[in-house]
Amino acid sequence: MSDSLGDRSQPSAGDGSPKQPFSCPACDRTVGHANLLTANFSFEGVTPTEPGPDGSPQFRDTGLEDGPQKAIELRCDFCGEEFTLGVEKNE
Known part of the structure; x- marks a missing residue:
C-alpha cells in the first residue's frame, strides 16, 4: 500500500513528467512537487502546521x-x- 495522486502506470497530464508541481490555492505559487510514480x-x-517529531511534513489518515x-x-510561506x-491510496 502506498500513497499516490493518480494511476501509477500513467504519467500525469501536462508535461508528461511523473513529477508534478502543486500550488497554494490562495496565491497560486508553486509550493511543492509530487512524484506520481513513487508517491514522494x-x-x-510551505510549512506543515502539524509537523512530525523530526519537524518534517507528516501525512495523517483522514x-x-x-x-x-x-x-x-x-501553511503557505508566501x-x-x-x-x-x-x-x-492505491491498494
Whole structure:
C-alpha cells in the first residue's frame, strides 16, 4: 500500500513528467512537487502546521472512504494561507 495522486502506470497530464508541481490555492505559487510514480513529495515554500517529531511534513489518515485517505495541513510561506493537501491510496 502506498500513497499516490493518480494511476501509477500513467504519467500525469501536462508535461508528461511523473513529477508534478502543486500550488497554494490562495496565491497560486508553486509550493511543492509530487512524484506520481513513487508517491514522494517535496515541499518548498510551505510549512506543515502539524509537523512530525523530526519537524518534517507528516501525512495523517483522514478516515474517509470517499475522498483522500491521507492529508497534510500546510501553511503557505508566501501568503500565510493554510490549506490541506489530500492524497488517495492505491491498494
